[in-house]
Amino acid sequence: MREVIRRQRYHHGNLREALVEAALALVEERGSPEFTLREVARRVGVTHAAPQRHFEDRAALVAAVAEEGFHGLRAHVESVAGLAKARDPAARLHALGVAYVQFAVRNPAHFRVMFTAELADKSRHPSLQAASRAMHDFLVQCIEDGQREGFFVEGDPLELAFAAWSLVHGLAVLLVDGRGMGRRPAPLIESVVARLHTGLLPRHRPKRKRRKH
Amino acid sequence: MREVIRRQRYHHGNLREALVEAALALVEERGSPEFTLREVARRVGVTHAAPQRHFEDRAALVAAVAEEGFHGLRAHVESVAGLAKARDPAARLHALGVAYVQFAVRNPAHFRVMFTAELADKSRHPSLQAASRAMHDFLVQCIEDGQREGFFVEGDPLELAFAAWSLVHGLAVLLVDGRGMGRRPAPLIESVVARLHTGLLPRHRPKRKRRKH
DNA sequence: ACCTGAACACCGTTCAAGT
């Protein structure tokens, strides 16, 4: 039942894009971020050596799939945060965080490719780094806007952004890895992302209990 | 310069442990969570088919390495949180979080093995699941203790624990993946984990700005 | 310029055979 399109033309015409798409489809179909160059080539209908013209090695194809993921993630996050623009910066940041986790939960395998350990050395893939950075910059912008209006605590915006990213990314990773304690994701996401704003401490600290000696 | 210990005895005696240790050493030496069964066998000095007696497949060895990681992580976290026992539950949770991230930063490759996508289906590895759960339970315990004394907000402790875990795990993952913005890890860890308690909102909300129509 | 087809060194897994 596998649909392998064998190209009539000797030259594919757009092999690069076709390989990225095929890899992405493979990955999401079986829910695992792993794929081999050869199965991707088979799916597209070319020889296993054909990709070499377009991707220096397997890692380059993985990076291209990851890069497309970062673009999609950024588009989703920006559109959702844009809808929340009418509201205050805190609501916008909340929407941003929820959108981030939503993307991960909806595209789990793609999300895992984006953060696979094989790409840890991003210096080898500059355009991937740029795509990842673009999303980060948008987050920092949100934080800075909020700080200017007094909606967030003062301090280094990069540091606050990193804290926000940590919570949201950790939540995404844990959910994608099936560590969500079997709960429905949507309400869990809402409540966890909400903790980003208020933290775990009550608004009024309790009296220090007297320690029994 | 590679030290390959070829066993004199025909029977290794403790091949299972030796394989786990060799895999762990390999992984940390080169900073990547990937390893092949055959190179681990070579390092131990046995045939590539020998591991089959002790591990059903490669995934089983990966799971064993991950499991050891969870035990180590739990030991580190519990000892650090234990030292902070004299202080209040909030300080204890902070120490727990910092210890979690410290472990990841100090054993990056091992940490990545623990959360590799290959083990996403943990149901196949019950003892791994147990080791992971033990750490989670300790965290929940900390939250519940703190709530009883009024140090944390009220609400479902599992949900609060999941939020705490998300922040701390996300921070660990991002740092291990080299996304720490080039800063020294220690102060960044301190400040990000501290945000878990207070959140990003100031203690007093600003007046709502009047929106220009 | 772009792809094929064969070759190479490697891999995980299986299994009869050795001790």
Add this chain to the structure above:
DNA sequence: ACCTGAACACCGTTCAAGT
């Protein structure tokens, strides 16, 4: 009971050759 050695199907990468 535990490991070896050969076999199998697969993999990423390279490269001369085809169109």
